[in-house]
Amino acid sequence: SQQGEEDPQALSIQEGENATMNCSYKTSINNLQWYRQNSGRGLVHLILIRSNEREKHSGRLRVTLDTSKKSSSLLITASRAADTASYFCHPHPGSNYKLTFGKGTLLTVNP
């Protein structure tokens, strides 16, 4: 099954700082998605970047994708305490097959 590996496993920053999380994957993809999970809640979709795109923005989120390196990064700018959550990347093959998730990056934003 296709899954991403997030790095670092945990990240702690101060409010107002930027947070960068990385994702690596192994096989070809149609798109790559990032999700957020607040403690004990279901995952929520944040942003999707297609394999022919290199960068995408949504509000304070910036996602990059390098298909040659099979990697992606998620940047959250001007972080807030409410951004505290786990973040998961999800490399999607384009056909609905075994869709799985890695262990995520736990982001803690300290007020």
Place this chain on the structure above:
Amino acid sequence: EAQVTQNPRYLITVTGKKLTVTCSQNMNHEYMSWYRQDPGLGLRQIYYSMNVEVTDKGDVPEGYKVSRKEKRNFPLILESPSPNQTSLYFCASNGAGDEQFFGPGTRLTVL
């Protein structure tokens, strides 16, 4: 409102007592799946279904059953629950290549 619902949200049961966790989506999605989430292990896929009457095993199917008799429903059945099935369970659905919508989660404790 587009959503995935799960019931019950919380359940405490005893070893060997059959239980069913229901999952329903209102988005006419073909693909649905079940995950369990345990500390340090991330999200692991239990079963998935690519359409009505089509189901397949994920990474951790032992001890679980599913059925997909209609497109909107995808119940998870534990015929004889054991303590190692104590976990947080999520149902999800998605259309072709698109984002996954997750349910709110079911926290199951098996004594």
